Amino acid sequence: MAPMTAPPEIDPALVRAAQRGDRMAVADLLDALAPYVGRVCGPIALQDGPDAAQEALIVIFRNLGGLREPGAIYGWARAIAVREAVRVARRTARAIPAELADVPAPGDPQLAADIRDVLARLTPEHRAVLVLRDLEGLDEQAAGALLAVPAATVRSRLSRARHSFRKAWSG
């Protein structure tokens, strides 16, 4: 899968204005970041996506003053969004994944119609690995650093997640 389309560039001057407390700049920056944070949180937190994106953005904007390099805002926001999405998804009882054996057989019409059904059968951490590697284009080292797990763990999570996908999508 190709990485997702790069998000639009954010003017460093807008970030600096928001850091200085210009609330119109904060609102503009919120407009710019919300779709990106929603794209990261959606596949990880699924039905809790709006809660995850809201909480991620609160953390992002409360800590904006600590961002030294405005050009790094997407990478910085992505790390926060992934962590918040995993945290919110794990918080709910719905996060308990089904066993692999429960994945519907290939060709099941509901799979073809709804990828959410496939994602729902993975743990939030597996979904985070998939998002970072397959949507965001990060290598295992970078994904591991962001998730605070060794690259080997990322590899094994990815392998399991991919296996689930393959089982669901090929056949």
Place this chain on the structure above:
Amino acid sequence: MVGVNQDWPVTELDPVRRMRVLAAAAPGVAYAEKLIPAPFSAVWETASDLEHELPRMVTDLRSFEITSVRGERMTGHARGRLGQRARFDVVLRPGWCVMQSRFLIGGMAAVPEGEGTRFAFLGGLRLPGIRLLDPVLRPAIRPLARRPISRLEHRLQAR
């Protein structure tokens, strides 16, 4: 794994949730939201009529005049009950309004919810050092955000 990429679920953050983010990140602001039993179109038509309705919602205001419009960005001049004046930058679009002067910040957001409308109001000060007072100030000034919503509700009932 064909065609998976386009179908990844995406989360959209509605205007009220965005206003919660703005409120949580802005020190010294009063924030409240309420489910108003009226359709979104009626609520937003009234709330977004800034020149007529803002002084009714925020009673410290004597008048609010839009002086320039460029797409969803506007400039407004506010005059207070005590004669004070302020120039506001405004962003206004369906379900979303944010405004800022040198010392003040304001915002409104609305989304349909069931048969009604969830409406959020934010107001507060932009002052140096206000972040230090935020834990004390925020609970104390919350009613200041509830009152404009109540006034809007009464206004809608009267129509």
